[in-house]
Amino acid sequence: MATQAQIEQIIDVALAEDLGRGDRTTELVIPQNMGGTAGIIAKEPAVVCGGEIARIAFMKVDQTLQIKVNIPDGQKAKAGEPVLLVTGRVASILKTERVALNFLSHLSGVATATSQFVEKVKGLDVKISDTRKTLPGLRLLEKYAVYAAGGQNHRPDLASGIIIKDNHLVALAARGVSIPDAIAKARAGAKGMKVEIEVQNLEQLQQAILGKPDIIMLDNMAIDDMKKAVKMVPASISLEASGGITLENVRAVAETGVDVISIGAITHSARAIDFSLSFITGRPPQA
Incomplete structure (x- = not known):
């Protein structure tokens, strides 16, 4: 099983790939002090995996964010269910959005495929x-x-x-x-x-x-x-x-x-x- 250091290294690579040179759009149009709450929603039934990975990614971008993982890894989500809620700076949420979604989408795909065979x-x-x-x-x-x-x-x-x-x-x-x-x-x-x-x-x-x-x-x-x-x-x-x-x-x-x-x-x-x-x-x- 992966160690915490190995997991963080993978997340760091993903964040550097997407955010390494900054987020020009968000930096130009979103005020730094703007706050909000966002939910990551399952748009189809799935076996969820990657919520904790997404949480770590958000926290690496902004440690002040408040994150709640609603559906643990290996559990099923219905279409329309929020699997994760994140509250805090809107700019930080937007900067992490794609990396968090990529991990959740792919790892949940692997988990869902596995569960079908099981x-x-x-x-x-x-x-x-x-x-x-x-x-x-x-x-x-x-x-x-x-x-x-x-x-x-x-x-x-x-x-x-x-x-x-x-x-x-x-x-x-x-x-x-x-x-x-x-x-x-x-x-x-x-x-x-x-x-x-x-x-x-x-x-x-x-x-x-x-x-x-x-x-x-x-x-x-x-x-x-x-x-x-x-x-x-x-x-x-x-x-x-x-x-x-x-x-x-x-x-x-x-x-x-x-x-x-x-x-x-x-x-x-x-x-x-x-x-x-x-x-x-x-x-x-x-x-």
Whole structure:
């Protein structure tokens, strides 16, 4: 999980990108002493994520702002609900608006997509996991959004786990190294980490079983082959399905008996959720 320092670094980069040279429009037309209250409103149903990120962004721009996060990360919002209220200098609110909305829109998109897959496999003994297919610079926040929505996090970086993938095997095969030998080589230096290997067919699976890895990833396998794989693999080895997983087929994949289903689309292709920031006239709504 991301540390506070890592989260703030990501927010700092976003603020510098948008506000690094100032906000010419706001500085020219909005009086510095003008106050107000604005709400960030969900314009469609969603699983919300990023409220705390938005709060930190607002506070970095102006520590005098008063912010209330109405809907915690991982909870559902209805269309029209205010997920966050911010009171204070109008100029500060306007300067932070786009950064706060960008984080909320994207992270809520990831959380909403994750929750849809989690709901599809409800009642089955399987976990929905993310991958490293993330937007550059946003991986830690995206993985947090997956976790908040009930998903499971795969390794956050290349140093956090051992996965022997197809290109590793191709390179090793050119030197005459077999799949069991590759697993043994990884195990020798694993220092307590689990060893996972990716296979693309049942022939590779048979070789992988001989090497006794901790996890075998079934990459882009047909449902019928997944069913055969589950019967072939001993209980001591976990099975992960990955590649080509959609909302339409995820239930069928889960029903094969695999332990984990990893889905790159929940991060790299998540549709942004529509939020808007609106200033409130009169008394702010009660959450």
